[in-house]
Amino acid sequence: MESRTEKGDEAENVKITAQLLKAKTGEFDLESILLLKLRGLGIADLGCLGECASLEWLDLSGNAITHLGPLSSLKALAVLNISSNRIANLEPLGGCENLQSLNAAGNLVSSLQQLQGLTGLQHLESLRLSNPMGRLNNPICASVGYRVAMAEMFPGVKVIDGERVSGRGSELYQLCKDLDSSLKRCPGANGAGMAELVGFTKPWVEEGYWDVRPARRSSIMEEAYKQFNEVLQECRELSKRADDTISQAERALNIRPDSSSYLF
Incomplete structure (x- = not known):
C-alpha cells in the first residue's frame, strides 16, 4: 500500500504530456x-508545452514548477x-516576444539580475511579483527600494504588483500613498479620542460604475473578463x-469637505 508521502510526491511530479x-x-x-x-495540478515538468505554438493565455499557478x-x-x-x-529564473520568458501580462x-526571484531577461519584452505592460491579498511574494520584494528599482528597470511597464505606476490611474495610487503618509504623521490622528467617521464623504464614482457587462462566449474573452473583474x-x-x-485626514485636520473638490 502506498503511503501518503508517496502519493503526495507523485501528485507533485506531474509532467505535461x-x-x-x-x-x-x-x-x-x-x-x-x-x-x-493548468492550475494546481502538481506540475513539475512542462514537458511538451512548448509545442502549443498558438497559445495566447496560460495559467500554471499553484504547481511545483522550477x-x-x-x-x-x-x-x-x-x-x-x-x-x-x-521559480527563481525568469530568463526563458524573454523568448515570449508578445507577452503583455506576467x-x-x-x-x-531574489535579485534584479534574475529579471534581466524580461527587459527586452516590448509589449510587457503588467508585471506582478507580489500579491498582498493572496500573501504571495518573492524574496526580492523585501529589498529596500524594490518598487522604484522595478519601475526604472521596466520603464514601459504600466502596472507593477497591481498598482499603476504610469498612465491613467497612477495619480490616484500616488494620492492614496501621500494621504496615508500624511495621516500617519498627523498628531492625534490615531488617538483614542478620535470619533467614529461620519458618512459625509462623497463617493468617488457614481453608483453602478464598477458593474461588469456579461462576458462574451469566446473562451479567451471570458477569461479576459474574469481577470478584468478581479482588477x-x-x-x-x-x-x-x-x-x-x-x-x-479631514477630521484629523478639522477641515470641512468641499463638495466640488471631488469632481473629476
Missing part, C-alpha cells in the same frame, strides 16, 4: 490550443500566470480605502 493537454482542452492538435488552464525552458518558444503568448511555484508572485474588485477596495483615508 500531449495526452494531458488534449484531455484538458479537447483539442487533438496542440498548435490549435489558444487558452490553457524551470520555464519550454515556454521560450511560445511567441504568441500574451498573458501568463505562474504564481505560487518554485504574474510571478509567490516564487523564488475591478481591487479598484473597489482602493476606492473605499481612498474614501476612508480622506475622511480621516
